[in-house]
Amino acid sequence: MLGYNLRLALLSLRRNPYLTLLLVAGIALGIGVSTTFVTAMYTFAGHPIPHKEGTLLYVEIDTWDPQRPFDDDHPERPPNQMTWMDVMALKKSDIPLHSAGMYKALLTVHPASKEMRPYRADTRMTHGDFFDMFDVPFAHGSGWGASADEGPEPVVVLSDETNQKLFGGENSVGRTVRLEERDFTVVGVMAPWRPIPKYYDPHNGATDEAEKLYIPIRWAEPMEIVSSGNTSGWKQFEGSGFSAFLGSESVWLQMWVEVKNEQDTERYKAYLDAYATEQKKLGRFQRPINNRLLSVSQWLKEEEVVPEEARAMLIIGLLFLLVCSVNLIGILLSKFMARAPEVSVRRALGASRLRVFLQHLTECEIIGVIGGLAGIGLTFLGVRLVENLFSANFSFKVDLKMMAVAVALSLTSALIAGLYPAWRICRIQPAAHLKVQ
Amino acid sequence: MLSMKNVSKIYRTEHIETHALSEFTLEVATGSFVAVMGPSGSGKTTFLNLAGLLDTFEKGTYHLDGVDVSRLSDSEMSRIRNTKIGFIFQTFNLIPDLNVFDNVDVPLRYRGVSAAGRRTAIEEVLELVGLASRAKHHPSQLSGGQQQRVAIARAMAGAPRLILADEPTGNLDSAMANEIMDLLEKVNETGTTIVMVTHDPELANRAERQLHVLDGRLIDMRADEPRPLMPRPSLSSTPNSPGMPGGSIRPATT
Numbered sequence A: 001m002l003g004y005n006l007r008l009a010l011l012s013l014r015r016n017p018y019l020t021l022l023l024v025a026g027i028a029l030g031i032g033v034s035t036t037f038v039t040a041m042y043t044f045a046g047h048p049i050p051h052k053e054g055t056l057l058y059v060e061i062d063t064w065d066p067q068r069p070f071d072d073d074h075p076e077r078p079p080n081q082m083t084w085m086d087v088m089a090l091k092k093s094d095i096p097l098h099s100a101g102m103y104k105a106l107l108t109v110h111p112a113s114k115e116m117r118p119y120r121a122d123t124r125m126t127h128g129d130f131f132d133m134f135d136v137p138f139a140h141g142s143g144w145g146a147s148a149d150e151g152p153e154p155v156v157v158l159s160d161e162t163n164q165k166l167f168g169g170e171n172s173v174g175r176t177v178r179l180e181e182r183d184f185t186v187v188g189v190m191a192p193w194r195p196i197p198k199y200y201d202p203h204n205g206a207t208d209e210a211e212k213l214y215i216p217i218r219w220a221e222p223m224e225i226v227s228s229g230n231t232s233g234w235k236q237f238e239g240s241g242f243s244a245f246l247g248s249e250s251v252w253l254q255m256w257v258e259v260k261n262e263q264d265t266e267r268y269k270a271y272l273d274a275y276a277t278e279q280k281k282l283g284r285f286q287r288p289i290n291n292r293l294l295s296v297s298q299w300l301k302e303e304e305v306v307p308e309e310a311r312a313m314l315i316i317g318l319l320f321l322l323v324c325s326v327n328l329i330g331i332l333l334s335k336f337m338a339r340a341p342e343v344s345v346r347r348a349l350g351a352s353r354l355r356v357f358l359q360h361l362t363e364c365e366i367i368g369v370i371g372g373l374a375g376i377g378l379t380f381l382g383v384r385l386v387e388n389l390f391s392a393n394f395s396f397k398v399d400l401k402m403m404a405v406a407v408a409l410s411l412t413s414a415l416i417a418g419l420y421p422a423w424r425i426c427r428i429q430p431a432a433h434l435k436v437q
Numbered sequence B: 001m002l003s004m005k006n007v008s009k010i011y012r013t014e015h016i017e018t019h020a021l022s023e024f025t026l027e028v029a030t031g032s033f034v035a036v037m038g039p040s041g042s043g044k045t046t047f048l049n050l051a052g053l054l055d056t057f058e059k060g061t062y063h064l065d066g067v068d069v070s071r072l073s074d075s076e077m078s079r080i081r082n083t084k085i086g087f088i089f090q091t092f093n094l095i096p097d098l099n100v101f102d103n104v105d106v107p108l109r110y111r112g113v114s115a116a117g118r119r120t121a122i123e124e125v126l127e128l129v130g131l132a133s134r135a136k137h138h139p140s141q142l143s144g145g146q147q148q149r150v151a152i153a154r155a156m157a158g159a160p161r162l163i164l165a166d167e168p169t170g171n172l173d174s175a176m177a178n179e180i181m182d183l184l185e186k187v188n189e190t191g192t193t194i195v196m197v198t199h200d201p202e203l204a205n206r207a208e209r210q211l212h213v214l215d216g217r218l219i220d221m222r223a224d225e226p227r228p229l230m231p232r233p234s235l236s237s238t239p240n241s242p243g244m245p246g247g248s249i250r251p252a253t254t
Helices: A002-015 A016-047 A083-088 A146-148 A160-168 A217-223 A242-246 A262-281 A296-300 A308-335 A341-346 A355-390 A400-426 B044-051 B073-085 B098-111 B115-129 B144-157 B175-186
Strands: A056-060 A099-108 A119-127 A140-141 A156-157 A177-181 A182-190 A215-218 A254-258 A291-294 B002-012 B016-030 B033-037 B059-064 B085-088 B161-165 B193-197 B209-214 B217-221
Touching: A002 A016, A002 A355, A016 A254, A016 A355, A016 A400, A056 A262, A056 A296, A083 A099, A083 A242, A083 A254, A083 A262, A099 A215, A099 A291, A119 A217, A119 B209, A140 A160, A140 A296, A146 A217, A146 B161, A156 A160, A156 A177, A156 B217, A160 A182, A160 A400, A160 B193, A182 B144, A215 A217, A217 A242, A254 B016, A262 A291, A262 B098, A291 B098, A308 A400, A341 A355, A341 A400, A341 B098, A355 A400, A355 B073, B016 B044, B016 B217, B033 B044, B033 B175, B044 B059, B044 B193, B073 B085, B073 B098, B098 B115, B115 B144, B144 B175, B161 B175, B175 B193
Parallel strands: A119 A215, A156 A182, B033 B193, B033 B209, B085 B161, B161 B193
Antiparallel strands: A056 A254, A056 A291, A099 A119, A099 A177, A099 A254, A140 A182, A156 A215, A177 A182, B002 B016, B002 B059, B209 B217
């Protein structure tokens, strides 16, 4: 019977192509708008590394001003970054599987080729565990080990883009790159990598690309590499110069740890508390102990990575789709009721109300499928507009999942729009229409 | 075949009650050909709608082919309409988007007949009504008489026990009307019960029994006095099917 219903539906849609076009356009527009915003929301809110939820943890300790909290709106929260001293101290713990402190900097690259001018590149200063923690894919070589962290050794990992730029995409492991006034040896070349959002450091640009260069964090000291990200402080430096800054209470680094299981999380939390207690005894930490380990999803939620505009537009998009569906109810109702004489004949010939109902719902669903496909086309246009709206320097992906969402939304909208008209037409009294065709 | 006892049908609006049928009692024997006459508004069509399970009634009982249909669900009534009743309307009521073949196919689709079974049944009834060569034509490409033949083919396709015809010749000239009556008589000879509403006394006289309806009541019924039948055209030109005299109709198989 489904095949027969499909055939009747197509006949009906062909009977009045302009009306069909209007119905399809109504659905397509609603789907285009709503799926565009669903795509934006999905891109922002998607979990970037779901298999490490609960084991990959962002570290926070309360080193802030005893007179006031770090965030007046959320006084329960400790600072969302850490001091140099604390990162270097906590790195010594062997409880986590991996741990890395990090910050963002800008370094000058001096290409070997005389044809290229020196340029400034976003650089992540970090520990060697960074690459394993965040599942960074490598095209050549790998990250560096603990000895390179300690040295520090002059090693560098290049992004795929930088390797293309400096070495034409060749395997550059073992080659040298001059950063500022020092030569660094390439130990690894990353495969293309674009975590969205950039969850390991969202408050320095959640939609930014990953950095182009990665070097051991301890080069900060000898090379006096300042942060190009956010720095917050509450206490006057003691002394002057870069080493005074490193010894200050300014917070400007992020710290992540990866643990094996919940027991290790508890152990590491106890370790943090013990560390804070010790610092309090030393007279450094003056606020109540407030250390936190946040999972990736907790961290992204707290950092409000999903823009409020995206949430608002998602709601507007879905409401728009609802309005489109409600408009379709009127059109479908008049279309179906005009067919009362034919339906009466079908009823007389043995069609039950249920069959008439399903026949008309099938027609609605065909409109939904066509509208959904057209809506996917509009979504591709819509996301380009939204990218500009959010000033995102990356592309929203309309992937298979989003296309499935579009079709599902479309089928649901068509179903919602068709339920009442289909119910009305299946309830007509056939006797009233058979005599006067 | 059809047994109504004290059936009443009232149409209600906010201020008016119209008694379309009052205490309507009727027995129609299996295989008979009954003509129902009466002035406009007398209740003929209401009776036909009730008989065809297209409308409900307030009082009385109605047995169709031995089944009490008074309290059946919509799907049960639809099934009975589909399997036991064929309808022929004054305005033919063919579906304009469907060709002749597909129009005749409609009741068989709802019965769930296999594709091969449908094809055989449709080809046979179209052959019977003389429209086998017009199977791919749409209703708009046919004359009124041809359209009514298609409607008769559609009514017969599922080999129903009862055909209800509401002024089947009302939109046709007299020559066409006679052709249609010939065809209905041919169908009746296969054992199918026919109840036909008509305004035309001449056509009514060709039925074996006439009923008169006035103000929703059956007032003149000569059921016990069978009348001599009008001479009928010979069916010898139509090839017979085994067990089905007068035509090549055979019940569709599911």
